[in-house]
Amino acid sequence: xxxxxxxxxxxxxxxxxxxxxxxxxxxxxxxxxxxxxxxxxxxxxxxxxxxxxxxxxxxxxxxxxxxxxxxxxxxxxxxxxxxxxxxxxxxxxxxxxxxxxxxxxxxxxxxxxxxxxxxxxxxxxxxxxxxxxxxxxxxxxxxxxxxxxxxxxxxxxxxxxxxxxxxxxxxxxxxxxxxxxxxxxxxxxxxxxxxxxxxxxxxxxxxxxxxxxxxxxxxxxxxxxxxxxxxxxxxxxxxxxxxxxxxxxxxxxxxxxxxxxxxxxxxxxxxxxxxxxxxxxxxxxxxxxxxxxxxxxxxxxxxxxxxxxxxxxxxxxxxxxxxxxxxxxxxxxxx
Amino acid sequence: xxxxxxxxxxxxxxxxxxxxxxxxxxxxxxxxxxxxxxxxxxxxxxxxxxxxxxxxxxxxxxxxxxxxxxxxxxxxxxxxxxxxxxxxxxxxxxxxxxxxxxxxxxxxxxxxxxxxxxxxxxxxxxxxxxxxxxxxxxxxxxxxxxxxxxxxxxxxxxxxxxxxxxxxxxxxxxxxxxxxxxxxxxxxxxxxxxxxxxxxxxxxxxxxxxxxxxxxxxxxxxxxxxxxxxxxxxxxxxxxxxxxxxxxxxxxxxxxxxxxxxxxxxxxxxxxxxxx
Ligand SMILES: Nc1ncnc2c1ncn2[C@@H]1O[C@H](COP(=O)(O)OP(=O)(O)O)[C@@H](O)[C@H]1O
Ligand SMILES: [Mg+2]
Numbered sequence: 001x002x003x004x005x006x007x008x009x010x011x012x013x014x015x016x017x018x019x020x021x022x023x024x025x026x027x028x029x030x031x032x033x034x035x036x037x038x039x040x041x042x043x044x045x046x047x048x049x050x051x052x053x054x055x056x057x058x059x060x061x062x063x064x065x066x067x068x069x070x071x072x073x074x075x076x077x078x079x080x081x082x083x084x085x086x087x088x089x090x091x092x093x094x095x096x097x098x099x100x101x102x103x104x105x106x107x108x109x110x111x112x113x114x115x116x117x118x119x120x121x122x123x124x125x126x127x128x129x130x131x132x133x134x135x136x137x138x139x140x141x142x143x144x145x146x147x148x149x150x151x152x153x154x155x156x157x158x159x160x161x162x163x164x165x166x167x168x169x170x171x172x173x174x175x176x177x178x179x180x181x182x183x184x185x186x187x188x189x190x191x192x193x194x195x196x197x198x199x200x201x202x203x204x205x206x207x208x209x210x211x212x213x214x215x216x217x218x219x220x221x222x223x224x225x226x227x228x229x230x231x232x233x234x235x236x237x238x239x240x241x242x243x244x245x246x247x248x249x250x251x252x253x254x255x256x257x258x259x260x261x262x263x264x265x266x267x268x269x270x271x272x273x274x275x276x277x278x279x280x281x282x283x284x285x286x287x288x289x290x291x292x293x294x295x296x297x298x299x300x301x302x303x304x305x306x307x308x309x310x311x312x313x314x315x316x317x318x319x320x321x322x323x324x325x326x327x328x329x330x331x332x333x334x335x
Numbered sequence: 336x337x338x339x340x341x342x343x344x345x346x347x348x349x350x351x352x353x354x355x356x357x358x359x360x361x362x363x364x365x366x367x368x369x370x371x372x373x374x375x376x377x378x379x380x381x382x383x384x385x386x387x388x389x390x391x392x393x394x395x396x397x398x399x400x401x402x403x404x405x406x407x408x409x410x411x412x413x414x415x416x417x418x419x420x421x422x423x424x425x426x427x428x429x430x431x432x433x434x435x436x437x438x439x440x441x442x443x444x445x446x447x448x449x450x451x452x453x454x455x456x457x458x459x460x461x462x463x464x465x466x467x468x469x470x471x472x473x474x475x476x477x478x479x480x481x482x483x484x485x486x487x488x489x490x491x492x493x494x495x496x497x498x499x500x501x502x503x504x505x506x507x508x509x510x511x512x513x514x515x516x517x518x519x520x521x522x523x524x525x526x527x528x529x530x531x532x533x534x535x536x537x538x539x540x541x542x543x544x545x546x547x548x549x550x551x552x553x554x555x556x557x558x559x560x561x562x563x564x565x566x567x568x569x570x571x572x573x574x575x576x577x578x579x580x581x582x583x584x585x586x587x588x589x590x591x592x593x594x595x596x597x598x599x600x601x602x603x604x605x606x607x608x609x610x611x
Contacts, residue, residue, distance in 0.1 A: 071510075072507075072510050072511050073510060073511065073512070073513040078511055079507075079508070079511045081508060082504075085505045085508040086508075087505060087508070087509070087523060087527075088505075088527065089526040089527060098514075098522070099512035099513055102512055102513040102514050102518060103513055146508075146512070150512070150513075
């Protein structure tokens, strides 16, 4: 079991409030991603759950028990650090076995479990190597092995893939998701990369400036962002925002349209007019950056190849069903 | 072509390194050679290099005139004692500064280092008078005390830089893995800190062994270490090169042997861990 609940969790370092009251319910077995810009408090929140930092206020419940005064070792969670944090003087076997050894488990059982974990992660040939003799991806696997072998209530990941190159990152992303589903263990995963968040999460927590902006499934966040921040943060390329007269006509202070919901027409009649300033042809997609005069720069995405070039006049027609409206304070207006 | 240039460069730099190494080593070699010459030959111009009448009579005379083992024992006790006490004080000090620093930590460290910039002779008279009052002159404990104080800033600095190198993440990983503070210390911290502790210990042993200012000024016979033993051979009646060389060779032999066997740790120590 690994059900985690945060109730009004706060954290300050001296006079600085970093986490300004977080409420959250994480269901057993789910994969929850904390996402947000750098410095928004993701790591701090994760470390509070881990017990590596003490809360300034509020409660953290694991399976219904308040653990704010429980030391990290007794919370039954395991963590994968961004830096891997492997024990440099121990072999891969020693690294993975360490937690079990600390728990006083019999040697035979430790060996059995370590070998099982190593097999799952394709680490068997490397069991007797030291961390410095491994590649980045292998070290990452050892760190994950160390986490899974203890059969914790939940895994905590702090940007575990950010030190890997792009190709390996995509591969490990899949492996981590697959492993989590296979084990059925609750996972909390911190990243600043919204693509990682969208692809891996059952549910996403969007953090900004120490506050939870929204908590929901990837599609909920995409389709019904709670406010301007979430709307701008989730989705790539970013949502287009338009203010002024056009927004007012829709009864909003700001309206937002995602690039994929702008229909592009060469010199058409309706919609918003502009001039292509940059066109990116990826074959599968075409991204257009359009200078739309008083509306500012707009981004449009077309699936497939579109033969448009800088200087071409285009009109962009927003899909009326996909226009997001926001009030003065940035909150979404739902019809 | 490129390969030829690099081989040539390799040869040149290797030769240069050997040359520099030899230049640095030469005085020691010369001293050892001189210790096996007669006084007359030691002075001879042009000097003879290897083809002279080898003799060990200097060593015999030196041992006869002054008790080498007495001084060597003093050296061991004083260098070992002061290093050990300095380590005992410095480990917790450096520890707390590295792992729970405050706003003033950097200032404290700099202040400690600044004490090393004062010429010791500036405080010789007051220290001498204090030592005389408390009966510490020519005692081993007196020398242990002053050498310990003298080396403490360096010991703390070295340990601090080593401890700082230990990533906090790894300690936290151990804590997440369920290690208690005690087990974290035994299984994770100590193994990671041992190379740093060893090089600090070695370097300070050598510094204390070679320390000549305080030992010469605060001891005469009873507590006198090997530095005093060497100095006694440069007497007002004239220098006895061969005997001085023999005494010096005897004095540096133990530390040379120690240094030889711990080269790797020493290099790490002297570069503050920059070379791995
Ligand atoms: N130990 C600390 N003392 C003081 N400030 C800290 C400490 N740890 C983190 N912070 C501050 O808290 C904020 C959030 O940090 P962090 O949780 O690491 O952000 P993120 O992981 O989202 O990038 C940052 O402004 C950081 O400077
Ligand atoms: Mg972070």
